[in-house]
Amino acid sequence: MGDPGKVSQGHHGHNVPLEGKARAVKVRCIPVLVTLLADRNFQVRAQAAGALMSIAITTEGKKESIREGAVEALMKLLAEDEMSDVRLNVIKVNTLSNVRLMTVKAITMLAEAPEGREKLVEIVPILENIINTGGPMMKKVASTAVRVITWTP
Numbered sequence: 140m141g142d143p144g145k146v147s148q149g150h151h152g153h154n155v156p157l158e159g160k161a162r163a164v165k166v167r168c169i170p171v172l173v174t175l176l177a178d179r180n181f182q183v184r185a186q187a188a189g190a191l192m193s194i195a196i197t198t199e200g201k202k203e204s205i206r207e208g209a210v211e212a213l214m215k216l217l218a219e220d221e222m223s224d225v226r227l228n229v230i231k232v233n234t235l236s237n238v239r240l241m242t243v244k245a246i247t248m249l250a251e252a253p254e255g256r257e258k259l260v261e262i263v264p265i266l267e268n269i270i271n272t273g274g275p276m277m278k279k280v281a282s283t284a285v286r287v288i289t290w291t292p
Contacts, residue, residue, distance in 0.1 A: 160197045169194065169207045176212040181238050184216065188241035195248035202252065210249050210258045217242050217265055236277070243269070243280045250287040259288045 163169070168190070175187035191209055194200040204210070217239070243266070249255035266288075269281040 157197060160194050160200055163190075163194045164197070164199050164203045169200075169203050169209065173204075173207050173209050173212045176209075176216050185237040185241045188213065188216070188238065188245045192241060192245035192248050195245065195251075198252075201249055201255065204249055205252060205254050205258075209245070210255055213242050213246050213249070214259065214262050217246065217262060236274075239269075240277065240280060243277070243284050247280065247284040247287050250284065256288055256290070259284075263288055 172187045172191050172194075175183050176191075178184050178187070191204055191213070195204050195209075246259060246262070250259050263285055266281045266285050270278050270285070273281060
């Protein structure tokens with residue numbers, strides 16, 4: 140399959156045209172990205188979460204991500220990150236922060252779908268903890284995630 144870090148390259152962020160996001164769904168990138176969320180390499184996990192976030196901008200991307208277990212994988216990743224109290228060097232701390240940032244952003248995208256919101260309600264306490272203890276950027280993205288998850292039509 141090649142370098143797992145390269146699977147998500149090009150899907151990161153909002154700069155991928157909608158046709159690229161649709162193609163990512165069609166060629167079944169999402170199951171690969173969900174698997175990469177559990178990779179041992181922090182950078183691979185961050186890139187996979189970022190790619191899922193980008194693909195989930197589209198309705199079909201959201202639906203397919205939810206079908207393929209992205210919600211559960213992202214929740215697990217966020218919970219593991221929250222529970223780990225390991226002393227790490229600065230590079231790993233920055234990389235872990237990026238994993239957390241991309242994970243929360245991807246969760247926010249998936250929470251826009253009713254099926255995603257239903258499942259994600261249980262991680263609101265983790266997100267609230269991030270709001271209370273995180274840096275300015277994490278507080279902002281976690282606050283947005285809580286707003287989207289708890290929104291009712």
